[in-house]
Amino acid sequence: MSAPAALEIRGLKKSFGPAEIIRGVDLVVPKGERHAVIGPNGAGKSTLFNLISGLLVPTSGEVVLNGARISGRPAFEINRRGLSRSFQVTNIFPRMSVFENIRCGVLWSANQKYAFWRGVQSAAGVAERTEKVLDEIGLTDRREVLAGVLTYAEQRALEIGITVAGGAEVILLDEPTAGMSRHETDRAVGLIRRISEGRTLMIVEHDMGVVFGLADRISVLVYGEIVATGPPAEIRASAKVKEAYLGEEAHA
Amino acid sequence: MSDTTASNSRSGETIRANPRSSALRAAGPWLLSAAALVALPFIFRSDTYLTVMSLMGIAIVFALSYNMMLGQTGMLSFGHAVYYGLGAYFVVHGMNWAIATRAPIPLPLMPLVGGIAGLGFAVIFGWLSTKRSGTTFSMISLGLAELVGSSSLILRTFFGGEEGITTNRTKLLRLTDWSFGSQFQMYYLIAAWCLISAVVMYALTRTPFGRMCNAVRENPERAQFVGYNPQVVRYIAFCLSGFFAGIAGALAGINFELANANLFGAAQSGTVLLATFIGGIGTFVGPVLGAVLVSYLQVMLSDITEVWQLYFGLMFIAVVMFAPGGLAGLVQMHAPVVRAGVIGRLMPSYLMAIVPALLLLLGVVMLIEMTVQLAVKQSEGPAMKLFGIGFNANQPWPWLLMVVLLASAYALFRLVSPRLSAAWDSARVTAAERGIVI
Ligand SMILES: Nc1ncnc2c1ncn2[C@@H]1O[C@H](COP(=O)(O)OP(=O)(O)OP(=O)(O)O)[C@@H](O)[C@H]1O
Numbered sequence: 241m242s243a244p245a246a247l248e249i250r251g252l253k254k255s256f257g258p259a260e261i262i263r264g265v266d267l268v269v270p271k272g273e274r275h276a277v278i279g280p281n282g283a284g285k286s287t288l289f290n291l292i293s294g295l296l297v298p299t300s301g302e303v304v305l306n307g308a309r310i311s312g313r314p315a316f317e318i319n320r321r322g323l324s325r326s327f328q329v330t331n332i333f334p335r336m337s338v339f340e341n342i343r344c345g346v347l348w349s350a351n352q353k354y355a356f357w358r359g360v361q362s363a364a365g366v367a368e369r370t371e372k373v374l375d376e377i378g379l380t381d382r383r384e385v386l387a388g389v390l391t392y393a394e395q396r397a398l399e400i401g402i403t404v405a406g407g408a409e410v411i412l413l414d415e416p417t418a419g420m421s422r423h424e425t426d427r428a429v430g431l432i433r434r435i436s437e438g439r440t441l442m443i444v445e446h447d448m449g450v451v452f453g454l455a456d457r458i459s460v461l462v463y464g465e466i467v468a469t470g471p472p473a474e475i476r477a478s479a480k481v482k483e484a485y486l487g488e489e490a491h492a
Numbered sequence: 493m494s495d496t497t498a499s500n501s502r503s504g505e506t507i508r509a510n511p512r513s514s515a516l517r518a519a520g521p522w523l524l525s526a527a528a529l530v531a532l533p534f535i536f537r538s539d540t541y542l543t544v545m546s547l548m549g550i551a552i553v554f555a556l557s558y559n560m561m562l563g564q565t566g567m568l569s570f571g572h573a574v575y576y577g578l579g580a581y582f583v584v585h586g587m588n589w590a591i592a593t594r595a596p597i598p599l600p601l602m603p604l605v606g607g608i609a610g611l612g613f614a615v616i617f618g619w620l621s622t623k624r625s626g627t628t629f630s631m632i633s634l635g636l637a638e639l640v641g642s643s644s645l646i647l648r649t650f651f652g653g654e655e656g657i658t659t660n661r662t663k664l665l666r667l668t669d670w671s672f673g674s675q676f677q678m679y680y681l682i683a684a685w686c687l688i689s690a691v692v693m694y695a696l697t698r699t700p701f702g703r704m705c706n707a708v709r710e711n712p713e714r715a716q717f718v719g720y721n722p723q724v725v726r727y728i729a730f731c732l733s734g735f736f737a738g739i740a741g742a743l744a745g746i747n748f749e750l751a752n753a754n755l756f757g758a759a760q761s762g763t764v765l766l767a768t769f770i771g772g773i774g775t776f777v778g779p780v781l782g783a784v785l786v787s788y789l790q791v792m793l794s795d796i797t798e799v800w801q802l803y804f805g806l807m808f809i810a811v812v813m814f815a816p817g818g819l820a821g822l823v824q825m826h827a828p829v830v831r832a833g834v835i836g837r838l839m840p841s842y843l844m845a846i847v848p849a850l851l852l853l854l855g856v857v858m859l860i861e862m863t864v865q866l867a868v869k870q871s872e873g874p875a876m877k878l879f880g881i882g883f884n885a886n887q888p889w890p891w892l893l894m895v896v897l898l899a900s901a902y903a904l905f906r907l908v909s910p911r912l913s914a915a916w917d918s919a920r921v922t923a924a925e926r927g928i929v930i
């Protein structure tokens with residue numbers, strides 16, 4: 241136990257009014273792990289991501305990033321500390337070009353901050369980094385198009401692009417392949433594999449093919465609690481998981 | 493209302509291969525503008541023109557500063573004249589102080605005093621108001637305008653009560669033999685500041701901060717997840733906007749040699765909103781067009797009708813409803829049609845639309861002016877003149893004519909509009925075949 245884990249969640253709880261949605265989550269994600277979170281609709285997966293990324297403040301418990309407590313900190317500060325997330329519902333800058341969208345993801349990490357005294361063109365490394373991300377997500381040809389008029393699959397790719405543009409060490413992806421065709425999903429999985437190389441990834445995903453192909457470990461979240469965590473083979477074999485979750489899938 | 497950012501990055505990045513031509517491209521429009529600003533007084537020589545053009549220059553700076561918030565950052569302020577008016581007051585006080593103490597400050601530098609005043613108050617008021625966005629921000633801006641407006645009535649020594657305070661712009665230190673006493677010289681002072689301010693405000697849109705203004709306008713939540721605090725972005729935009737509003741106000745103060753409470757009144761805040769919106773908030777040049785048009789109409793319309801504000805209101809509503817991108821948006825909408833070489837197809841139906849448009853205008857003018865004659869100017873009796881034709885507003889036939897005009901305008905529009913949309917469709921198809929998206 242030398243280096244701290246990338247992400248450590250301790251006794252995390254969140255209530256909306258009387259409804260307790262996250263009911264005590266404990267989870268340790270070591271550096272470099274690809275960790276999938278699965279669970280039925282409404283289990284609280286997105287809420288968990290919202291708590292980690294600072295969109296929501298936990299009712300109790302804490303989230304620790306690389307040994308430093310981040311829960312309760314504002315979202316932009318958590319992002320600056322190296323945790324970046326994507327959204328289940330596409331969340332981009334619609335009336336800006338694809339290029340601009342990605343560049344917005346690059347600027348802070350390139351130490352541009354709120355600079356209004358120098359041109360964005362002259363900022364060292366920003367254009368190169370933006371180009372590289374555009375290339376990675378396969379949108380180089382679409383760079384001048386307004387993000388709002390991209391196809392759905394392109395917008396999902398852009399969503400991932402914005403998320404990874406700043407080079408965060410810990411990446412959270414919320415259902416990146418939802419609503420995609422088989423072919424588009426395969427491309428997206430390739431992309432996720434590439435961008436998560438050498439980083440820590442947490443991914444919420446309903447597509448079991450994607451989950452079992454990608455994840456080093458899987459956590460099963462049911463009704464606000466993690467009922468099992470383990471490598472894919474173990475999760476697949478677990479009777480508890482089958483009953484709580486995979487069983488439901490089989491019925492559907 | 494497609495955005496400028498797409499085309500900006502196009503001119504910025506893709507022609508990076510040849511930096512010299514890109515620099516020329518960037519400087520070209522500015523050099524042209526500078527040349528035009530220098531040449532204008534030699535084309536429009538009369539004092540009236542010089543006065544109007546001076547007002548336009550001031551209005552351009554003010555509208556551009558307003559659009560830093562509205563168009564660029566998505567902040568709708570109802571109290572922007574606060575910084576304009578304070579800029580005017582501080583420059584007039586500053587000038588009077590410089591005259592009294594013989595301080596060696598030449599007039600051309602004085603607008604900076606207004607800018608710093610605008611900035612200073614924006615730093616204070618913005619601290620409060622930019623914590624919130626959307627409707628709350630707008631409401632706070634309105635409240636602050638009320639606050640400053642009412643303080644002006646209390647702090648009479650500073651604000652000079654009803655009359656305001658006056659100054660004399662010719663009494664400052666002179667570096668050349670220009671005293672700035674004539675409107676001709678004053679025009680050039682305003683033109684110079686207008687150009688400098690416009691260049692700087694344009695440059696601001698192309699900085700990391702400027703880009704994040706757009707991002708915060710588009711999606712403040714997402715901006716947080718790329719490391720930016722939207723409140724800070726809004727605050728900086730607010731402060732810089734206050735600075736340029738202060739410059740504009742200072743130019744007004746110097747131009748009129750007067751600062752009074754009208755300068756930061758609600759009407760002033762309303763006018764800049766109107767001008768900016770009519771010009772178009774989606775592009776950088778939109779507010780310039782709006783400022784020019786509104787200043788011109790203000791002078792021209794107020795000469796020929798007492799209810800010119802009513803016409804402004806109607807124009808504003810028409811723009812909001814039918815051309816939300818403003819004048820610049822209309823131009824932008826036609827740019828790809830021109831590039832595709834199919835603008836000719838729209839022309840016949842546009843020409844046809846002129847007829848009902850004129851009928852509509854005539855009908856509306858009659859309706860407004862006759863109503864005003866009967867309802868507002870009762871004491872003058874029903875006799876009135878419109879377009880050189882005298883008639884009595886209490887007779888039925890002018891009202892009948894008005895109804896006929898409006899009805900035929902409506903009928904003709906209904907006839908023309910399917911042709912117009914068919915023309916647009918055909919232009920769109922051909923443009924798409926030529927690889928241009930409309
Ligand atoms: N801001 C909120 N206020 C009140 N209830 C909320 C809020 N956010 C989420 N919930 C509730 O919390 C529960 C969990 O929602 P969440 O979106 O986290 O589920 P999920 O596991 O991501 O589901 P899905 O697979 O459908 O995306 C739901 O019942 C939802 O209605």
Ligand SMILES: [Mg+2]
Pocket residue numbers: 285286287328414
């Ligand atoms: Mg979800």
